[in-house]
Amino acid sequence: MAGGHVVNDIVNNIVKKFIKEPRPFNYFGDSFQQNTIRSGYGMPSAHSQFMGFFAMYVGLRLFTFWDTSLFNKIVGTIALIAVSILVAWSRVYLGYHSFTQVGVGLSLGSALASFYFLVVIYVRRVGLSQWFLNWKICQKLYMKDSAFYRPLSLKQEYDAWKTRTSNINEEKKTK
Secondary structure, eight states: HHHHHHHHHHHHHHHHHHOOOOOOOOOSSOOTTSGGGGSSSSOOOHHHHHHHHHHHHHHHHHHOOOOOOOOHHHHHHHHHHHHHHHHHHHHTTTSSOOOOHHHHHHHHHHHHHHHHHHHHHHHHHTTHHHHHTTTTHHTTTTTOTTSSSSOHHHEEEEEEHHHHHHHOOOOOHHH
């Protein structure tokens, strides 16, 4: 997912430089955005594009790979969408972007996430990721690909921690 976010950010910068749409005008006098790091182009909103990518990618993973109830999947998806909309709305509310800029950002991020998700699945299915992970340097760095495995729940992580600590305590007693 991190690699996809890097690609998403690069695409955002390319699109901004191509479209060159300015940020919204501040009707209350001088803009705090003038001659600052925020004075760059506004189309599409990078925050909205990030959230569109994040929500779509995690949502696809949730429905495709995670072993949980349909209720949890629906609630999780609603939460992802709600947070994405809130971030996009905040960009408009704070005057950083227009509705169009955040709409394009959300849409572009979602589309890129869908495409990236399919590419990553293909790369894994044809064995390219396993080929890469078999390199000596990857093995020395303990790199692994656990994308097709559901994440541990908090209870499973806690139980694993309890097992590790009880094993350590048992070792101390036998020494």
